[in-house]
Each structure stands twice: as structure tokens, then as C-alpha cells.
Amino acid sequence: MKAWPRAVTELVNQLSRLPGIGEKTAGRLALHVLDAPADYAEALSRALLRVKQEVHPCRTCSALTDQELCSVCTDPDRDRGVICVVQSFGDLIAIERTAEFRGVYHVLRGLIRPLDGVGPESIGLDQLERRVAGGEVRELILAMSPSVDGEATAMYIRQRLASDQVLVSRIARGLPLGSEVEYADRATLGRAISARERF
Amino acid sequence: MKAWPRAVTELVNQLSRLPGIGEKTAGRLALHVLDAPADYAEALSRALLRVKQEVHPCRTCSALTDQELCSVCTDPDRDRGVICVVQSFGDLIAIERTAEFRGVYHVLRGLIRPLDGVGPESIGLDQLERRVAGGEVRELILAMSPSVDGEATAMYIRQRLASDQVLVSRIARGLPLGSEVEYADRATLGRAISARERF
Numbered sequence: 001m002k003a004w005p006r007a008v009t010e011l012v013n014q015l016s017r018l019p020g021i022g023e024k025t026a027g028r029l030a031l032h033v034l035d036a037p038a039d040y041a042e043a044l045s046r047a048l049l050r051v052k053q054e055v056h057p058c059r060t061c062s063a064l065t066d067q068e069l070c071s072v073c074t075d076p077d078r079d080r081g082v083i084c085v086v087q088s089f090g091d092l093i094a095i096e097r098t099a100e101f102r103g104v105y106h107v108l109r110g111l112i113r114p115l116d117g118v119g120p121e122s123i124g125l126d127q128l129e130r131r132v133a134g135g136e137v138r139e140l141i142l143a144m145s146p147s148v149d150g151e152a153t154a155m156y157i158r159q160r161l162a163s164d165q166v167l168v169s170r171i172a173r174g175l176p177l178g179s180e181v182e183y184a185d186r187a188t189l190g191r192a193i194s195a196r197e198r199f
Numbered sequence: 200m201k202a203w204p205r206a207v208t209e210l211v212n213q214l215s216r217l218p219g220i221g222e223k224t225a226g227r228l229a230l231h232v233l234d235a236p237a238d239y240a241e242a243l244s245r246a247l248l249r250v251k252q253e254v255h256p257c258r259t260c261s262a263l264t265d266q267e268l269c270s271v272c273t274d275p276d277r278d279r280g281v282i283c284v285v286q287s288f289g290d291l292i293a294i295e296r297t298a299e300f301r302g303v304y305h306v307l308r309g310l311i312r313p314l315d316g317v318g319p320e321s322i323g324l325d326q327l328e329r330r331v332a333g334g335e336v337r338e339l340i341l342a343m344s345p346s347v348d349g350e351a352t353a354m355y356i357r358q359r360l361a362s363d364q365v366l367v368s369r370i371a372r373g374l375p376l377g378s379e380v381e382y383a384d385r386a387t388l389g390r391a392i393s394a395r396e397r398f
Contacts, residue, residue: 004292005265007253011246017239018228029217031289033247034254034263040216041251045208051241052204055233056388064233066204088232093203198368 008034016083060131062107062124064089071102072096079103085128085157087111088143095143103141106131111149112156122158132161139167145174207233259330261306261323263288270304270353271295278302280337284327284356286310286344294342302340305330310348311355319355333347345372 002011008030015026026118033041057063058070061083065071072078082103086092092105108123120126131137142157144150162168174192175184184192203211207229211273232240256262257269260282264270271277281302285291291304307322319325341356343349353369361367370397374383375390385392 005254005263007246007250007261007265011243011250014243014246015237017235017243019231021223024217027292028219028289030250031287032218034250036216038251040213041247043211044210044216045212045247048205048240048244048247049207051210051229051233055204061332064204064207088230089233090227093226102345124261179341 021147057127058108062091062109062127063104077102080136082141083128083131083137083139084143086143087150087153088125091145101141103139108144108153111144111153112145113149116154120160123153125157125160128157129161132166135165137166139169142168142170205302209230256306260304261305261308261326262291276301277280279335282327282330282336282338283340285340285342286322286349286352288344290344300340302338307343307352310343310346310352312348321335324356324359327356328360331365336365338368341367341369 011030011033012023012026015021015029016023018026021029033044055064056066056168058065058073058075059068061070063070063072067074072090079102083106084092084095084101084103085106085108086095087108087110089107089168092107093100095105106124108125108128110118110123112118112120112125114124132140140157144154158168162178174186174195175188176179182190208316210229210232211222211225213222213295214228214354217225220228232243233327240319253265254263255265257264258267259272262269266273272380278301282305283294283300283302284306284307285294286309286323287311288306294300296302301355303366305323305327307324307327309317309322311317311319311322311324339356341353343353372387373394374380374387380388
């Protein structure tokens, strides 16, 4: 076989551009599409186009929505005084799944990375600043991942937006529930000890 | 968030139907599509439709092709006297990658599974039988996986098609290269001993 049929190669190339999909997996997926009834390829193809046409950021918080405002921002039962700041819509979904949070969100476009030229405005912090300036906000919960860029972005936001009116908090970092002390990495365990909570 | 935007849910549903893609992975892929420029969704969408329109089984061997005959069947340098029988097009691609085989192929539609009502005709063995009856074939290499169904299908083909004119062989089964005897599973190791080769 000198080559796969050109249409298969093209599909494999497009699928390999998805995160976590290597060329081998893309090949398996392409063969599955070929084996499946034609209406599957059509349904997936339609869903791809539709999602780009209908879905866009919420005007207030930048969560993904097919309306002008997302379903959290329009929910009368959510507390507009508490904003949870996340680095992606995927993280928002993860937090919603816990059902622990009854405030509203602000979805950043990633994290500040000065070395790559990604500053506060590029990730939408100016928009967050304007929301806080509105005066209704009592607390900002910073829910960025506990990575180097996540901590740096959190520190930047605290310096910029913490005030007598606005409490800035950070999601707890420590050992995951159900994990073993013996197998925790050194940095996590060290921090879990130095940041121990009263019991 | 009462729900994701409907178009996102629909894309996640369609992506979850792919093999090895769970709901969580599908969510991550959908968010990637949303983040990517619009022309990516369009390119993937087009590739999906195109593959179903252009690609079909080779008239002789059932390999996937966008021509009437596949590139192996039309290659004058391939030996038409030796047919390698595989259970899927993916397996054909894997064997081509080894560059060890200069004959032609016959691609079955899976394996015989009598309990599920999948008989020899359902997987295309009648077509293989007609090719062998043509008289040009000297050897059939059975390259089905060494699973229960693979062995049963191989045995069926041997009983049906082995003759004085047609040698039927089976790909070697034993310890994978680079593996450790200590970690081989019992069935593989047992067979590797009983089917030992002269050295």
C-alpha cells in the first residue's frame, strides 16, 4: 500500500490536531467513521459546524453560551456578590459538578505568561476589573490551577483587586481526598504541612 | 450552570460515540474545537463527509480505496500468488508498515462468531474462496489476531481452502520481541515452549 486513500489521510490529519489524539488513535477513529453508517459522519460533521455557529462567550462572565448571557449569569438564585475566577470553561464545568458553589463565575482566557507575551488584558482581566468596579462584589475566589502560571496569575489578581470591600480567596491546595501521604509528591506534602488547618 | 449550551452537548454526544472516547474526553475535544479558529471545525467537518463519499472497499481484496482497485492490487511488483488474510484494514496498514510482505491482501469484515450469527459469508470468506478458485494462489497467510475468534476463523479457513496447490500458513505466535520471559502471560509462554523453533 503506497498510501492510504487521500480522503482517509486528510481525516487522520484533521483528527490528529485534537489534543491527546496521536496519529495512531486518529487512524483508529477514521476507520471507525468509515465503518459506521453514513449518518454518523454527517451528524458529527453537522455538530462541529453548529457548535462554532451557535456558541460564544457570555457577555458578562465569558462562559460559553448560545444566549447573550449564560445560564449562571441569568439564574436569579446565584449570588452575584461572589465571583469564582477560573482559567477555562472546562474548569467552570468541573466546579459546577461539585454543586458546592452558588455564586457566579468569571472565565479567563488562560493564564498570564509574561515570557510568551500573554499579559493581563490578553486573558480578560480588564473585564473582571470592570465587574469588580461595579461595587456589588464582596469576594473573588481564585480557582486557577496550582501551577507556576496559576499561582502567578492569582497573585497578580490579588495585588490588583483585593481591597477593604473585596475579599480575595484561593481554593485550598493540599493532599487530594483518598490519597496516601506516602505517595504524595514532596511539594504537595510540604505545603500541606506548612499550610495545615486547625482541626 | 443548568446545562452546557445545547450545541456543545450535541457535539459531546457525537464525539462520545467514537471508540475509546468517553464523555470526559469528548468534553475536552469539544472545548478544543470551540477554542480553535472556525476553519478547523470546517476542515474536520469536510474531511468527515469526504471520507464517506470517496472511500470504499477494493473490488478484489476489500482494502479501503478511492479507486476501483486499491494501490496494492494495482501494484505490478506485488506477488499475486501470496494472499495475506487480515481481519481489518487497520491490520493491513500495520503489516504494510513492517515492509516484510510483498504479496497481496484479503481484508475480512471481522471474524466468524457463530454464537452472534456471524458466519463465513458475513465476513467475506466467499469472496476469498472465489479468488483462490482462480488458480493463481500458492499461499494463504492467515494474519488474524491470536484470539479465540481469530484462531477459530483461521482453522475454518484452513479446513476450507488448504489443498495440494494452496499452502495455508499462520503468522508466528510467541513472546513479543523485547519482552521478558518473567512477565509473559502463562498461555503465551506455554505456547512459546510447545511451538519452539529450531535454532
